[in-house]
Amino acid sequence: MEKGLDILGLTPIELDSELEAHFQKRGQPKYRAHQVREWIFDGLALGFGDMTNLPVKERHALAGPFVMEEPVVASIARSKDGTVKHLWHLRDGELVESVLIPTEDRLTLCISSQAGCGMGCTFCATGFGGLRRNLTSAEIVAQYRASQRWAFDEGKGRIGNIVFMGMGEPLANRKGLFPALTILNQGYGVGARRITVSTVGLVPGILDLAERPEQFRLALSLHAPTSELRRTLIPLEDRYSLAEVLGALRVFDEAGGKRITFEYTLINGVNDHEHLAPQLADLAAGLQAFVNLIPFNPIPYQDWEPSPPDRVRTFAKAIEERGVPVAVREPRGRDIDAACGQLRASAITEEEPQADAGVT
Ligand code: SAH
Ligand code: SF4
Numbered sequence: 001m002e003k004g005l006d007i008l009g010l011t012p013i014e015l016d017s018e019l020e021a022h023f024q025k026r027g028q029p030k031y032r033a034h035q036v037r038e039w040i041f042d043g044l045a046l047g048f049g050d051m052t053n054l055p056v057k058e059r060h061a062l063a064g065p066f067v068m069e070e071p072v073v074a075s076i077a078r079s080k081d082g083t084v085k086h087l088w089h090l091r092d093g094e095l096v097e098s099v100l101i102p103t104e105d106r107l108t109l110c111i112s113s114q115a116g117c118g119m120g121c122t123f124c125a126t127g128f129g130g131l132r133r134n135l136t137s138a139e140i141v142a143q144y145r146a147s148q149r150w151a152f153d154e155g156k157g158r159i160g161n162i163v164f165m166g167m168g169e170p171l172a173n174r175k176g177l178f179p180a181l182t183i184l185n186q187g188y189g190v191g192a193r194r195i196t197v198s199t200v201g202l203v204p205g206i207l208d209l210a211e212r213p214e215q216f217r218l219a220l221s222l223h224a225p226t227s228e229l230r231r232t233l234i235p236l237e238d239r240y241s242l243a244e245v246l247g248a249l250r251v252f253d254e255a256g257g258k259r260i261t262f263e264y265t266l267i268n269g270v271n272d273h274e275h276l277a278p279q280l281a282d283l284a285a286g287l288q289a290f291v292n293l294i295p296f297n298p299i300p301y302q303d304w305e306p307s308p309p310d311r312v313r314t315f316a317k318a319i320e321e322r323g324v325p326v327a328v329r330e331p332r333g334r335d336i337d338a339a340c341g342q343l344r345a346s347a348i349t350e351e352e353p354q355a356d357a358g359v360t
Pocket of ligand 1: 117123124125164165166167168169170198199200219220221263265294295296297298299
């Protein structure tokens with residue numbers, strides 16, 4: 001039997017036209033479409049059965065032409081620092097994660113765009129497992145819906161920012177990502193400037209994103225200011241060199257007021273040498289980019305260590321001295337393996353959670 005249309009993966013315009021056609025066929029008033037739309041975007045309804053201002057018959061009639069599938073929670077882990085990691089079970093058994101990160105003034109959601117990742121970065125746990133599959137736009141959006149519902153239930157308020165820094169390379173899944181961006185922005189009302197797409201440097205994807213009229217933010221996972229060094233960390237460098245990636249970023253930048261962030265994971269003795277900091281600063285200055293330094297999160301597949309705090313400080317200072325805005329990102333949720341790059345490792349070791357993991 002043919003499966004119905006995945007309603008959570010439709011953009012608001014698609015949703016309106018599908019629903020209007022559906023209700024028209026059923027001789028129902030036009031406003032029914034609006035009611036369903038409100039249940040989805042504002043009510044965060046779990047299913048058609050929740051849509052209580054629709055006649056019961058109409059609720060039933062939606063199931064069939066449409067499906068509305070929510071991921072099932074496989075586990076929830078709460079960090080001592082307030083970070084909360086959801087592990088979601090998708091309908092075919094794949095596992096993906098999203099992480100809610102509260103800071104003083106806002107709640108940030110980090111979501112996944114793929115199950116696994118095919119980019120094979122040598123410092124990233126997700127990369128070691130390879131790509132399992134792309135997520136659909138509905139599966140991307142569903143992570144937001146379920147996390148927001150959870151945050152409301154827990155009295156944690158509205159999600160203010162969304163970052164695509166969970167599992168996967170979002171720009172390698174534009175088919176899922178691009179509609180998801182539209183849906184999150186136009187449907188759920190998350191401002192484009194509050195949504196950050198993080199990429200390892202997929203040039204065609206950066207150029208496609210540059211063409212979008214909305215001001216989605218872009219983070220480039222740079223990790224090395226030279227092509228030679230970058231190649232040892234990021235195999236994609238062989239396909240899209242640093243120079244090409246920077247060229248694409250220039251196009252993105254010129255496309256209009258979109259702020260770019262450089263992500264730079266500091267690995268002890270690998271990419272944290274003092275002479276690299278000015279090189280990084282120069283690249284950032286050329287694009288008016290903001291630099292985010294992230295202490296490396298150790299992963300099971302490599303014996304690398306994070307740079308010690310004084311090395312991080314020296315590195316940050318050298319960048320700052322060149323007039324480039326820089327921040328050292330505080331590692332969050334380490335006790336629950338919620339930190340970036342840890343997601344796959346934690347899924348694999350799920351059978352044997354750490355003693356302090358606080359898995360509920
Ligand atoms: N694929 C995208 C987005 C997901 S990874 C990308 O690479 O940008 C999200 C961020 O986590 C990236 O900046 C990535 O470089 C970083 N990251 C991956 N593994 C890490 C690790 N072990 N320690 C610290 N940061 C890591
Ligand atoms: Fe994929 Fe990003 Fe990990 Fe690289 S760092 S393997 S692109 S998830």
